[in-house]
Amino acid sequence: MKRPAVFMDRDGTINEQMGYINHLSRFVILPGVPEAIRLLNENNFLAIIVSNQSGVARDYFPIELVDDVHASLKASLKEKRAMIDGIFFCPHYPRGVLPEYCYECDCRKPKTGLILQACEAFDIDMSNSYMVGDRYTDMELAHRSNLKGIMVKTGYGQGDIKYILPNKSLKPVNIAKDLLDAVRWILGREN
Numbered sequence: 001m002k003r004p005a006v007f008m009d010r011d012g013t014i015n016e017q018m019g020y021i022n023h024l025s026r027f028v029i030l031p032g033v034p035e036a037i038r039l040l041n042e043n044n045f046l047a048i049i050v051s052n053q054s055g056v057a058r059d060y061f062p063i064e065l066v067d068d069v070h071a072s073l074k075a076s077l078k079e080k081r082a083m084i085d086g087i088f089f090c091p092h093y094p095r096g097v098l099p100e101y102c103y104e105c106d107c108r109k110p111k112t113g114l115i116l117q118a119c120e121a122f123d124i125d126m127s128n129s130y131m132v133g134d135r136y137t138d139m140e141l142a143h144r145s146n147l148k149g150i151m152v153k154t155g156y157g158q159g160d161i162k163y164i165l166p167n168k169s170l171k172p173v174n175i176a177k178d179l180l181d182a183v184r185w186i187l188g189r190e191n
Helices: 033-042 063-079 113-119 138-143 157-167 179-190
Strands: 007-008 046-052 086-090 130-133 148-152 174-176
Touching: 007 113, 007 174, 007 179, 033 046, 033 063, 033 138, 033 179, 046 113, 130 138, 138 148, 138 157, 148 157, 148 179, 174 179
Parallel strands: 007 046, 007 130, 046 086, 130 148, 148 174
Antiparallel strands: none
8 A cells, every 4th residue: 555755855854964974973863853753654654765975985984884874863763763664875976986886876866766766665655745855956856756845944954945946946845944844744734
């Protein structure tokens, strides 16, 4: 049976935006995130992270660190009775330095490869799904994937909302204070 999903950007939406998370100590979950994800779990939404992690291709950190960060995130959320259903990330960057990750891929947002990977892993009701992120590129991804896009003011959100969004034709369906505010808006709309 198909379930709707809330696709979420990671850096700046789930955790504090600190540039590259090149050490586990730099991964700090934003306030309200565990509650937001628990609400998704309780309301039959898949909670799925889609994230660019080009620091791997740039050789800023090993791919194993990305896995460690995600394991830490899952463990922290579990303590608060919340669960991420899937995490899909792109380690590629065409101008990086590690040859195995330096190419033009179909998964680097705003391209749709990460969403397609999620759709292969889960039976998703895309017509009732959302994309939440702090960057305009997340809204481009939402548009290309026929998702409803919500921008959050955390991370790069306030700057993208003020300086980039006014000059673009694609607009989010909502601008939220943070992930919890976005999830509450989604649930209010769906109920």
